Amino acid sequence: MGLPERAMTNRAGAILIAAALVCSSQAVFVSPSQAQSSDNGISNFLGNIFQGPKSGPAPQTAPGPDGGPPPWSGEDGASGHPLMTASAIREAAANFQNCVAAMWPDAARRNITQANFERFTAGLAPDLRIMDLMDSQPEFTKAIWDYLDILVNDNRLAKGREILAKYKPQFDAVEKAYGVDRYAIASIWGIESNYSTQMGDRNVVQSTATLACVGRRQAYFKDEFLTALEILNRGDLRPEQMRGSWAGAFGPTQFMPTAFKRYAVDADGDGRRDVVDNAADLIASTANNLKKDGWQTGRTWGYEVVLPEGFNFMLADKAKAMTIAQWQSQGMKRADGKPFPDMTEKAYLLAPAGAQGPGFLMLQNFRVIMKYNPAEAYALAIGHFADRLRGGPAFVQPWPRQERVLSRAERLELQQLLAQRGFYKGTPDGQFGGQTREALRSFQASIGAPADGFASSDVLERLRGR
Structure with a gap:
């Protein structure tokens, strides 16, 4: 989840999990629309914790006077960004109508008619509650095993099998046309929106317009806002269909407007690319996304593996990919006892719970899933859920469930202590990413402990x- 702009904001993500996710060395940090980050490398864009909807809950505040969603807190954002101060937010909100009107020339260059521009922007007002959601910093995070327990469960598996049976002709056609595994598509559908039951209820045009004019990601969201208008102008979707997360993702598999523009297809030839209510278009568009991102037909996403005693966890790094044969020479074996089908495949090792938990060799299709939503925890959930839908078993090895998740104050303290000892070079912020993980590994190696980066x-x- 530093991520390139495109990877950061492809999805606003799963209503049940929040979008972009960042899996730290111990905990899962989720951000609804982009993986936000950590170590100041990825902009702290949406939330950082899995605790319900992918549009990431913000700090607790009282509901609005009419019993609706709570209003903006009126406070400075936790990121410290100058555009997220309360005064800057109020100033930008006061200029909102002028900001939207000023985007008309850009809309015209995208062949949006003036009548439609005025129609779709009429009466728009900024949704400032989004500012709290953008900068929320929850105190606690979910451990990866809790995250997987929530997402890969019997109820969702049963619903997924119903979906696969109900839309079998559409899945058949898409597998033939795109070569993308139906179980992966069904898994994304289930995890992103619990099979269309939790897609978000915010007006996508209002949300993206707010973010285009207020806050710290205006340049990015200006493109999303204008693209949302293009979708409506073309007639692919009706305004009432474009409801989603606060960051602008919509539909059962949570397309951001620009992702829709790149990948949506009209599978049934009715002249519209309807990824909200048309199963054929939804399944084909999701498959097209995965295919264009490099999906390898007939290949799996990865393997659960047993790590040998004394394993060098410095090798657990996505930058240190090796062939399966090379991993096997390190003493690596599949957890289910089966042989590896292709010893020439290149994979990297993920050990999300450190030396105490299972390891996973991740292949090209895992990287493709991470392009869809750039968080290892998310991609692991998608891959595992797909395997379970296919009839596969649960993971073989246990998770270290006795471990407790560190609070934000403890995470901040850990970074500060690493910095004091010269291992951590970033600015401590209580959010873990690759830089913290590497610093932690170096410290562990210095004291003779397994350098697994597990916090x-x-x-x-x-x-x-002590």
């Missing part, structure tokens, strides 16, 4: 010198 309470105590 346990024990390693925090070691840093404290």
Whole structure:
């Protein structure tokens, strides 16, 4: 989830999980529309924790006077960005109508008619509650095993099998046309929106217009706003269909407007690309997205593996891909005891729970899923859910469920202690990413512990010198 702009904002993500996700060394950090980040490398864009909807809940505030959603808190954003101060937000909100009107020339260059521009922007007002959602910094995170338990469950598996049976002709056609596994598509559908039951209820045009004119991601969201208008202008979707997350993702598989523009297809030839209510278009568009991102037909996403005693966890790095044969020479075996089908495939090792939990060799299709939503926890959930829909078993090895998740204050302290010892070079912010993980590994190696980058309470105590 630093991510390039395109990867950061492809999805606003799963209503049940929040979008973009960042899997830290121990906890799962979720951001509804883009993986936000950590170590100041990815802009802290949406939330950082999995706790319900992908449009990421913000700090608790009282409901509005009419019992509706709570209003904007009126407070500075936690990111500290100058455009997220309360005064800057109020100033931008006061100029909202002028900001929207000023985008008409850009809309005209996209062949949006003036009548439609005026129609679709009439009466728009900024939804400032989004500012709290953008900058929320929850105190606690979910451990990856809790995250997987929530997303890959019996109820969702049963519904997924119903969907696969109900739309079998559409899945058959898409597998033939795109070569993308139906179970992966069904998995994304299930995890992003719980099979169309939780797609978000915010007006996409209002949300993207707000973000285009207020806050710290205006340049990016200007493109999303104008693209949303293009979709309506072309007639692919009706305004009432474009409801989604606060960051602008909509539909059962959560397309951002620009992702829709790149990947949506008219599978049934009715002249509209309807990824909200038309199953054929939805399934084909999601498959087209995966295919264009490099999906390999007939290949899996990865393998659960057993790591040998004394394994060098410095090799657990996506930049250190090796062939399956090379991994096997390191003592790696599949957890189910089966042989690897292709020893020439290149994979990298993911050990999301460190030395105490299972390992996974990740292949090209795992990387493709991460392009869809750039978080390892998300991609692991998608791959595993797809396997379960196919009839596969649960993971073989146990998770270290006895470990507790560090609070934000403890995560911040851990980074500060790593910095004091010269291991961490970033600005401590309580959010874990690759830079924190590498610093933690270096510290663990220096004390002779497994350098797995896992942020346990024990390693925090070691840093404290107790």
